[in-house]
Amino acid sequence: MQVSKKILQVLNGQKIWPPPIWLMRQAGRFLPEFRELRQQADFLTRCLTPDLAVEITLQPIRRFGFDAAILFSDILILPWAMGQNLEFIEGKGPVLPPIRNEEGLKQLTPENIQQKIEPVLTSVRILNKLINSEQSIGLAKAKSVSLIGFAGSPFTVACYMVEGGSSRDFSNVFKMIYQNPALFQKIIDLLVTTTADYLCQQIEAGAEVIMLFDSWAGILSPNLFRQFVLLPTQEIVRRIREQFHDFPIIGFPRLAGTKIFSYAKETNLNVIGLDQTEDISVIDSSIDNNIGFQGNLDPFYLLNGGNYMAQNAASICQKLRHRPHIFNLGHGVLPTTPVEHVYELVEHVRNLKD
Numbered sequence: 507m508q509v510s511k512k513i514l515q516v517l518n519g520q521k522i523w524p525p526p527i528w529l530m531r532q533a534g535r536f537l538p539e540f541r542e543l544r545q546q547a548d549f550l551t552r553c554l555t556p557d558l559a560v561e562i563t564l565q566p567i568r569r570f571g572f573d574a575a576i577l578f579s580d581i582l583i584l585p586w587a588m589g590q591n592l593e594f595i596e597g598k599g600p601v602l603p604p605i606r607n608e609e610g611l612k613q614l615t616p617e618n619i620q621q622k623i624e625p626v627l628t629s630v631r632i633l634n635k636l637i638n639s640e641q642s643i644g645l646a647k648a649k650s651v652s653l654i655g656f657a658g659s660p661f662t663v664a665c666y667m668v669e670g671g672s673s674r675d676f677s678n679v680f681k682m683i684y685q686n687p688a689l690f691q692k693i694i695d696l697l698v699t700t701t702a703d704y705l706c707q708q709i710e711a712g713a714e715v716i717m718l719f720d721s722w723a724g725i726l727s728p729n730l731f732r733q734f735v736l737l738p739t740q741e742i743v744r745r746i747r748e749q750f751h752d753f754p755i756i757g758f759p760r761l762a763g764t765k766i767f768s769y770a771k772e773t774n775l776n777v778i779g780l781d782q783t784e785d786i787s788v789i790d791s792s793i794d795n796n797i798g799f800q801g802n803l804d805p806f807y808l809l810n811g812g813n814y815m816a817q818n819a820a821s822i823c824q825k826l827r828h829r830p831h832i833f834n835l836g837h838g839v840l841p842t843t844p845v846e847h848v849y850e851l852v853e854h855v856r857n858l859k860d
C-alpha cells in the first residue's frame with residue numbers, strides 16, 4: 507500500500523540510490539522555530555500537547571523535505587507514564603526519583619500507562635493523516651514521508667530509571683546488576699512488556715516504522731549485553747510482529763562495537779543503526795546483506811559542514827550501496843549545528859551521482 511515511500515522500501519530490503527535521508531534529533535534546538543516554541547512550553551508539555559508535538563515533528567520536514575518524520579516525544583515518556591516523576595532541567599537533562607530497591611519498583615503504576623500516553627497516540631494519529639494526505643509538507647512531496655514511532659530499549663530506559671537521570675559511569679546500574687540482579691531483571695522484564703505494548707499502540711495509531719533507541723547498549727560486557735540487550739530486543743520484536751506481521755523495525759545499539767554482530771544476527775531487525783564509532787569497512791562483510799544499515803556520519807562533521815562532511819557522507823553512501831541503506835548521523839544533531847549545514851548535507855546526499 508505505502509511502498510512508494512523510500513524509507514519503507516529500504517526497510518522492505520530494497521537498495522535505493524541515492525539513499526533516503528532523515529536525522530536523529532532533526533526536531534530540536536538547532537532549529538530557530540523549535541527554539542521559539544520552546545519558550546512557550548516546557549519539555550513535557552511539548553511532548554504531551556498534540557498540537558505542539560505535531561508542529562515540532564513537522565518543522566524539519568517542511569524545511570528539509572526529509573524522507574521520515576520521527577514523532578516528537580522522548581524515551582522517558584514511558585517511565586513517566588508508569589508514575590515515575592520526570593523533569594527536564596536546563597543544563598542537566600532529565601531528572602527522575604531514582605529506583606534503587608523493591609519499594610521503588612512497587613511504587614510504579616504501569617496500569618495507568620494507557621491513560622497517560624493517550625496524547626502521544628493522538629499526535630501519531632494526526633501525523634499519520636497529515637503525511638498521507640494529498641498535500642505536500644513544505645519541501646516534502648505528498649505521501650513521501652514515513653512516520654517513525656519509537657521507544658527506548660529496556661536497558662537504556664532502565665539506566666535512567668535507576669540512576670535518576672544521565673550518568674557518567676552508571677555506577678548505580680552496575681551496583682544493582684551485581685548486588686541485586688533479580689531486581690534489575692524485574693525492571694527489564696517490566697520494560698519489555700510495557701515497551702512492546704506502547705509500541706503496538708503507536709503502530710495501531712499510525713506509526714509506519716518503529717525504532718528502538720539503545721543509547722547505552724555499548725557499556726555492557728558481552729554476557730550482560732546478551733541478557734539485557736539481545737534477549738529483551740528479541741522479545742519486543744517478537745511481540746510486535748505477533749500482532750503486526752513483518753512490521754519494519756530499526757534498532758540502534760549505540761557504541762555496541764563488535765557486539766553489533768550478535769545484535770544483527772539475533773534480533774531479526776530490518777535495519778541496524780550505526781553510531782560513528784562503527785567502522786563500516788570492518789563490519790560490512792560479516793553482517794547479512796539483507797539487513798539494512800542506517801547512520802554512521804559523525805554529528806561533528808555536520809556541525810563543521812564543508813568538504814569533510816560531504817566526503818564522509820559520500821563515502822558512507824558508496825560503501826553501503828550494495829545493501830539497504832538509510833542515510834543518518836551516528837547520533838543526534840548537535841544543538842549548535844548551523845541550519846545551513848543541514849541544507850548542504852541533504853542537497854549533497856540527494857545529488858550523489860553514480
Ligand code: CP3
Pocket residue numbers: 529530531532533534535544549576577578579580581582594598599600656672719721838
Ligand atoms: O527529533 C527526534 O529525534 C525525536 C525526538 C526525540 C527526543 N529524544 C527529543 C528530545 C528522541 C527520539 C529522543 C530519544 C532520546 N531521549 C534518547 C535516545 C537517543 C539519544 O540521544 O541517545 C535519550 C537517551 C533520551 C533522553 C534525553 N532526552 C536526554 C538525555 C535529554 C537531555 C539531553 C539533551 O539532548 O537535551 C533529553 C531531552 C530531549 N529529548 C530534547 C529533545 C529535542 C532536548 C529538549 C530541549 O532542550 O528542549
